Amino acid sequence: MKAVVYGGPGTVRVDDVPEPKIDAPGDAVVKVSRTAICGSDLHLLHGKTPGMRDGGVIGHEFVGVVTDGPERFVGHRVLGSFLIACGSCDFCSRQKFNFCRNRRALGLGALTGDLDGAQAEYVRVPDAAVNLKPVPDGLDDEQALFAGDILATGFYAARICEIAPDDIVAIFGAGPVGLFTALAARRFSPERILLIDQDPERVRFARDVYDFEALDTSEMAPEAVVAGATDGRMATVAVDAVGAVGVVKSAMKVVRDGSRIAVVGVYGSERYELPMGVAWVRGIDLRFSGMANVQATWDEALDAIASDELDPTRAITHRLSLDDAVAGYELFESRQAMKVVLQP
Ligand SMILES: [Zn+2]
Ligand SMILES: [Zn+2]
Structure with missing residues (x-):
């Protein structure tokens, strides 16, 4: 065959x-x-x-x-x-x-x-x-x-984020997993869902095809873009739907204190030095999805x-x-x- x-x-x-x-x-x-x-x-x-x-x-x-x-x-x-x-x-x-x-x-x-x-x-x-x-x-x-x-991944990601109606959810990566996580997140009726990508074409796709509020970070850091889009209120939930250390770092910058970050993207042998004191004092709840x-x-x-x-x-x-x-x-x-x- x-x-x-x-x-x-x-x-x-x-x-x-x-x-x-x-x-x-x-x-x-x-x-x-x-x-x-x-x-x-x-x-x-x-x-x-x-x-x-x-x-x-x-x-x-x-x-x-x-x-x-x-x-x-x-x-x-x-x-x-x-x-x-x-x-x-x-x-x-x-x-x-x-x-x-x-x-x-x-x-x-x-x-x-x-x-x-x-x-x-x-x-x-x-x-x-x-x-x-x-x-x-x-x-x-x-x-x-x-x-x-990937749709089950999106549903699982949205579930482990425990999204509530007053949440502002920032999803990094407007590829298939990010899009489907956003579709699943929508079912929990959060205040906002922001899809973040540095590829303008993917941002356009998320807007045009699924009518998402998508943010282009090709020319500005995600934390600045999210600050602009939320009048400085920032996000309360972030999802790494990419699988890159830089995204986890950015996720920590776009969330308010006491927020959740779900790491859904696939990781292999990457390493990341977590600033423990910062994560602790800010009460960052970092969750890894696994498969x-x-x-x-x-x-x-x-x-x-x-x-x-x-x-x-x-x-x-x-x-x-x-x-x-x-x-x-x-x-x-x-x-x-x-x-x-x-x-x-
Ligand atoms: Zn797959
Ligand atoms: Zn078993």
Whole structure:
């Protein structure tokens, strides 16, 4: 079958690889109908997430039809979770799937179980009962696609921020995760949501496509821009939806004392010297999300889509054949694309 595989640092290729088969009880094989390229795939290509094997299949956002596996799933259209949880450990039994003791992820390399990914014609999904979800009637593939990864991440991020109606929420990064975090945050009706990005095109996209109050920080420091936008009141919640130390530093500058900062962006080996006294006296509540708790949030995300509260498909800027995946990666990497969907 055809699949997008890792071709060494910075490169992917479309290759012929063996079709996946049931490997363990509980596995399912899914014939992929739609899959997407995620920011995490770029982290993989650039070594931020190390341990991808040459020729390993990439990809973890997908919808498809189960062709083999548990009887109750076969023939059903399903949405997959990027996060592969066991469903039976103490964390899973407490719905904390992202801290599962046997936590793995699809298509993200050796550190997460060396599972082949979903940018392929077929993908094997372990513990299907936990990691696949039937797509609700009335939702098409593209509507459901992101609820197993970046939309669930947005919902999880908004949840851990504990947003209240009097909050001013500053979200750093107007890429897909920032946009979807903002969409989820909107459901808590905070006083303001400010999306912050230094790429004027992404700022424009957030304004035009989702009608967000988006701030361009390409020419001025975020703290100055946020001060200007809030008459000096600043934010009460900040979200790092980028995964860069500079963003955490900026987040600390845009929030008032006693505020929350949620670190949602992916980190690898970066280090940061936290000014302890400043953080302590200011009462900065710094929260790290970890991987998104997909299985605890995807119902909520799918409900919000089904009730027309939000439309994740508006973030899709490019639809390509899986054969054109290399071009898709180039478009995404160069930020010409907000979200690229591939059709095997
Ligand atoms: Zn992802
Ligand atoms: Zn578990």
